[in-house]
Amino acid sequence: EIVLTQSPATLSLSPGERATLSCRASQSVSNFLAWYQQKPGQAPRLLIYDASNRATGIPARFSGSGSGTDFTLTISSLEPEDFAVYYCQQRSNWLYSFGQGTKLEMK
Amino acid sequence: EVQLVESGGGLVQPGGSLRLSCAASGFTFSSYSMNWVRQAPGKGLEWVSYISSSNSIIYYADSMKGRFTISRDNAKNSLFLQLNSLRAEDTAVYYCARDIGEVAFDYWGQGTLVTVSS
Numbered sequence: 001e002i003v004l005t006q007s008p009a010t011l012s013l014s015p016g017e018r019a020t021l022s023c024r025a026s027q028s029v030s031n032f033l034a035w036y037q038q039k040p041g042q043a044p045r046l047l048i049y050d051a052s053n054r055a056t057g058i059p060a061r062f063s064g065s066g067s068g069t070d071f072t073l074t075i076s077s078l079e080p081e082d083f084a085v086y087y088c089q090q091r092s093n094w095l096y097s098f099g100q101g102t103k104l105e106m107k
Numbered sequence: 108e109v110q111l112v113e114s115g116g117g118l119v120q121p122g123g124s125l126r127l128s129c130a131a132s133g134f135t136f137s138s139y140s141m142n143w144v145r146q147a148p149g150k151g152l153e154w155v156s157y158i159s160s161s162n163s164i165i166y167y168a169d170s171m172k173g174r175f176t177i178s179r180d181n182a183k184n185s186l187f188l189q190l191n192s193l194r195a196e197d198t199a200v201y202y203c204a205r206d207i208g209e210v211a212f213d214y215w216g217q218g219t220l221v222t223v224s225s
């Protein structure tokens with residue numbers, strides 16, 4: 001089973017700042033890595049798939065990078081609506097798993 | 108507009124059973140693989156199960172194998188999850204989610220809450 005480890009657990013930043021979230025896999029997942037945003041009381045929303053492709057309707061300030069075991073979600077300039085919990089997800093051998101999440105909070 | 112609407116959650120005693128449903132609309136349901144994902148109160152996301160568009164391929168997370176059964180009815184645009192031998196740790200919001208090419212989930216329902224308690 002592939003384990004995804006996200007860091008940091010909590011990230012405190014201000015609007016306008018750049019956010020960098022990390023996701024590390026216990027073994028290579030190639031580029032089968034997605035990122036989701038979840039706000040309280042809401043279902044998750046797909047941001048990035050295949051490590052670097054933005055989902056439909058996702059603003060350009062969100063970008064993903066990486067391959068193999070190390071991945072990054074970058075938000076270039078934080079908007080107030082970006083403060084939420086972010087999860088990475090992988091697929092390997094037809095089994096999916098999620099990271100434990102990074103909470104992005106307003107400083 | 109793509110819509111996924113879950114139902115069937117509720118309060119059940121330990122050892123009991125529930126059948127969750129997910130009604131899909133706004134897309135060709137029979138063309139997409141589907142998944143169930145759950146989230147315990149205050150916790151992260153946990154993938155539960157996958158079913159291919161034609162019902163021919165099914166996978167479960169190890170902790171759910173043998174107790175949960177995923178199925179679908181393409182004629183009725185519906186996805187199901189049968190939960191048996193429920194335990195307190197199965198308490199969670201259960202989401203159905205559409206799979207895009209076995210890499211990510213692009214649409215999610217709002218979830219249905221399952222509470223396992225005596």
